[in-house]
Amino acid sequence: MAGTYLDAILARHRAAAAADRRDVGGLVSAAEAMAPARGFEASLARRSGTGRLAVIAEVKRRSPSKGDLDPSLDPAAVAREYAAGGACCLSVLTDADHFGGSPRDLAVARGAVTLPVLRKDFTVCPADVADARLMGADAVLLIVAALPGAELPELLGLARRVGIDALVEVHDERELARALQAGATLVGVNQRDLVTFEVDTGRAARLAASVPEGVVAVAESGIAGPDDAARVAAAGYDAVLVGESLVRSPDRRAAAAALAEVATRGRASRSPATTGQQP
Numbered sequence: 001m002a003g004t005y006l007d008a009i010l011a012r013h014r015a016a017a018a019a020d021r022r023d024v025g026g027l028v029s030a031a032e033a034m035a036p037a038r039g040f041e042a043s044l045a046r047r048s049g050t051g052r053l054a055v056i057a058e059v060k061r062r063s064p065s066k067g068d069l070d071p072s073l074d075p076a077a078v079a080r081e082y083a084a085g086g087a088c089c090l091s092v093l094t095d096a097d098h099f100g101g102s103p104r105d106l107a108v109a110r111g112a113v114t115l116p117v118l119r120k121d122f123t124v125c126p127a128d129v130a131d132a133r134l135m136g137a138d139a140v141l142l143i144v145a146a147l148p149g150a151e152l153p154e155l156l157g158l159a160r161r162v163g164i165d166a167l168v169e170v171h172d173e174r175e176l177a178r179a180l181q182a183g184a185t186l187v188g189v190n191q192r193d194l195v196t197f198e199v200d201t202g203r204a205a206r207l208a209a210s211v212p213e214g215v216v217a218v219a220e221s222g223i224a225g226p227d228d229a230a231r232v233a234a235a236g237y238d239a240v241l242v243g244e245s246l247v248r249s250p251d252r253r254a255a256a257a258a259l260a261e262v263a264t265r266g267r268a269s270r271s272p273a274t275t276g277q278q279p
Contacts, residue, residue: 013122052262075105078247079108189219204222220241
């Protein structure tokens with residue numbers, strides 16, 4: 001994928017990881033000693049089990065493709081608006097260079113509500129996983145396209161070791177197969193193309209049938225409102241992760257509520273768990 005937007009972002013994160021001289025073992029030990037997380041995956045599964053779509057509402061200041069969304073937003077106020085609208089989890093960008101986020105945004109948002117929080121960032125090494133736990137995250141993002149070879153199962157196992165969930169993000173069937181083989185139980189299908197950065201709103205539907213029962217399925221990107229959410233719910237998704245349309249909404253509480261009212265009853269059937277999936 002030479003030349004994609006992801007390459008530049010990952011290059012910066014991997015350079016930072018290579019320059020990090022902290023004791024990873026000490027970070028992991030400190031992360032293991034943290035109080036129990038709030039249960040990100042369990043929250044999504046509970047909501048989906050009620051017959052309504054689970055909403056992961058994102059605190060996002062800017063994006064590489066859209067520029068500034070709301071650079072001066074108050075993470076606490078936004079988190080409370082989302083919670084009042086029925087979101088069951090939060091996602092908070094902590095990447096500073098490309099998204100204008102920070103660990104402080106995560107801490108402030110999480111402190112304002114009781115919802116579980118995903119650290120939305122580019123995880124490339126064990127220290128990133130430990131840092132997510134230490135800054136208070138209840139889940140960490142693992143992007144399959146960014147984690148070649150043994151890195152994906154290694155970081156997925158480490159997330160479990162330090163007591164947080166992992167949202168494993170895929171873009172196609174090959175990446176989904178890798179995620180399941182690694183033992184992912186929470187999978188996000190990102191409809192944004194890594195090469196063009198354009199959104200393909202049919203991608204989630206095409207991959208839905210390949211996500212086994214027992215895996216919590218999340219549709220990401222391209223969810224502009226309840227109609228889009230209803231389409232992915234009908235295809236078999238348990239949850240949506242929505243950022244731009246919520247941040248830009250003049251009434252974030254109402255926008256989150258409209259998504260949270262989408263029914264998941266009558267979803268397309270998904271396949272049984274695959275033999276490659278680990279417990």
